[in-house]
Amino acid sequence: MAKTPKTIFVCQKCGRQERKWHGKCADCGEWSSFVEERFRASAQKQSKTGAAVKPAFENRPVSYSDIKPQDDDRTSSGIPEFDRVLGGGIVAGSLVLIGGAPGIGKSTLVAQVSDHLAKLKSKVLYVSGEESDRQIKMRGERLGIDAESLFVLAETNLESILAESDRLKPDSIIVDSIQTVFSERVESAPGSVSQVREVAGEFMMYAKKTSTPVFLVGHVTKEGSIAGPKTLEHIVDTVLYFEGDRHHNHRIIRATKNRFGAANEIGIFEMTNRGLIPVENASELFLQERPEGASGSVVTIAMEGTRPMLVEVQALVSGTHQGSGRRMAQGFDYNRTSLLIAVLEKRLGFQLAGDDVFVNVAGGIEINEPAADLGVAAAIASSFKNLAVPAETALFGEVGLTGEIRGVLQAQARAREAQTLGFKRLIVPASNKKGIDKLLGMRVIGVKTLEEALDELF
Numbered sequence: 205m206a207k208t209p210k211t212i213f214v215c216q217k218c219g220r221q222e223r224k225w226h227g228k229c230a231d232c233g234e235w236s237s238f239v240e241e242r243f244r245a246s247a248q249k250q251s252k253t254g255a256a257v258k259p260a261f262e263n264r265p266v267s268y269s270d271i272k273p274q275d276d277d278r279t280s281s282g283i284p285e286f287d288r289v290l291g292g293g294i295v296a297g298s299l300v301l302i303g304g305a306p307g308i309g310k311s312t313l314v315a316q317v318s319d320h321l322a323k324l325k326s327k328v329l330y331v332s333g334e335e336s337d338r339q340i341k342m343r344g345e346r347l348g349i350d351a352e353s354l355f356v357l358a359e360t361n362l363e364s365i366l367a368e369s370d371r372l373k374p375d376s377i378i379v380d381s382i383q384t385v386f387s388e389r390v391e392s393a394p395g396s397v398s399q400v401r402e403v404a405g406e407f408m409m410y411a412k413k414t415s416t417p418v419f420l421v422g423h424v425t426k427e428g429s430i431a432g433p434k435t436l437e438h439i440v441d442t443v444l445y446f447e448g449d450r451h452h453n454h455r456i457i458r459a460t461k462n463r464f465g466a467a468n469e470i471g472i473f474e475m476t477n478r479g480l481i482p483v484e485n486a487s488e489l490f491l492q493e494r495p496e497g498a499s500g501s502v503v504t505i506a507m508e509g510t511r512p513m514l515v516e517v518q519a520l521v522s523g524t525h526q527g528s529g530r531r532m533a534q535g536f537d538y539n540r541t542s543l544l545i546a547v548l549e550k551r552l553g554f555q556l557a558g559d560d561v562f563v564n565v566a567g568g569i570e571i572n573e574p575a576a577d578l579g580v581a582a583a584i585a586s587s588f589k590n591l592a593v594p595a596e597t598a599l600f601g602e603v604g605l606t607g608e609i610r611g612v613l614q615a616q617a618r619a620r621e622a623q624t625l626g627f628k629r630l631i632v633p634a635s636n637k638k639g640i641d642k643l644l645g646m647r648v649i650g651v652k653t654l655e656e657a658l659d660e661l662f
């Protein structure tokens with residue numbers, strides 16, 4: 205039998221394992237990311253006779269027709285926006301990861317969710333490895349939390365947490381945060397890839413075995429993460445990330461993966477001293493500070509999951525002080541921005557090589573879908589020509605490399621949202637026009653090329 209190595213080297217960014225130390229990770233390309241970690245004790249465990257120890261669950265193949273379907277057993281979290289990102293409520297036995305930058309509001313969210321759940325007469329166990337029970341109480345007082353069946357456990361030892369869970373038998377568990385919890389069976393430090401995986405794996409087993417939903421809070425740094433949520437994404441059922449930044453009051457929670465619902469669904473909240481308050485009308489929020497009659501500002505309609513949302517795209521084109529112009533994009537893909545600039549130059553004769561071009565999606569939201577192309581191109585054109593786009597006009601469409609405007613998905617839903625918000629004129633791909641041109645009070649213009657669209661606008 206081959207000798208099992210005692211230690212392995214694990215990339216702290218993506219989790220790749222090597223027998224020897226490497227300077228660069230062959231999977232994710234990160235430098236100096238390998239850390240020596242002790243081999244998992246459980247993996248080496250063998251009985252005295254040399255036979256492998258029996259696994260905890262013994263599964264045999266079963267006939268597909270004998271499998272009972274799992275009921276879509278969902279509980280409301282009491283927070284509609286949160287239910288929405290989960291795909292319609294909390295699924296029994298699901299493992300949910302909630303990631304986000306430091307201080308963005310992860311603990312606030314889970315505290316509010318536990319309060320709501322506990323008020324439904326269900327027992328909630330809130331495990332905190334970061335804050336003492338008093339600190340949690342302090343936040344709780346501010347948020348108005350007063351549920352009786354909410355239990356707080358300040359503990360970081362996985363085995364103790366699981367033992368307490370077995371005793372208390374909570375209806376849901378919250379772990380804040382996964383990086384602070386460690387298993388005795390793994391010898392590397394808390395927060396390392398091996399620990400984080402082991403801990404998540406154990407909670408997954410617990411969740412499935414007892415049908416208890418478990419929420420794991422995880423920290424993410426701006427660059428992605430160190431030993432963080434990225435390595436957990438494939439283990440858990442659902443991944444939710446906080447988006448946006450702390451300089452805005454609103455917080456966006458996005459489902460980037462969901463085994464029980466649509467991915468990319470978002471929930472929008474406002475951070476107040478009483479906690480996170482759901483925002484009902486997202487479009488209004490993102491348009492509220494829109495300057496009227498200013499060049500370089502355009503309203504486009506993005507789809508976030510199943511929700512259409514009006515957002516303001518801003519562009520600023522100005523003479524550069526350096527040799528060749530800089531390009532910058534915030535909230536929209538950088539490469540896509542460059543591509544749209546190239547189309548404007550080549551197909552419409554815009555001279556942008558000597559200009560700086562900045563693109564920004566107002567409100568700190570990210571819109572990464574081709575349907576936003578037309579909005580971005582129009583904003584750049586508007587700033588370049590120094591001509592404002594009429595305030596009651598909105599547009600969407602994908603821009604192709606020849607300057608053609610291509611149809612997008614869910615044109616109906618987008619158009620209706622614009623109508624609701626009182627927009628009077630809509631510029632859309634010609635192929636999308638049919639079906640939406642009968643909306644009351646709106647003039648819908650179908651365009652085939654970027655040139656046509658700009659002719660309509662200016």
Ligand SMILES: Nc1ncnc2c1ncn2[C@@H]1O[C@H](COP(=O)(O)OP(=O)(O)OP(=O)(O)O)[C@@H](O)[C@H]1O
Pocket residue numbers: 304305306307308309310311312313334346423450475476477478
């Ligand atoms: N009194 C207050 N009024 C308004 N907002 C507050 C108040 N106190 C805290 N906050 C908000 O709550 C945020 C901290 O929330 P929370 O502790 O839930 O974040 P977190 O993501 O859990 O942070 P960490 O990474 O430190 O665990 C602050 O950044 C701030 O926006």
Ligand SMILES: [Mg+2]
Pocket residue numbers: 310311312334380
């Ligand atoms: Mg916290």
Ligand SMILES: [Zn+2]
Pocket residue numbers: 215216217218219220229230231232233234237
């Ligand atoms: Zn790696």
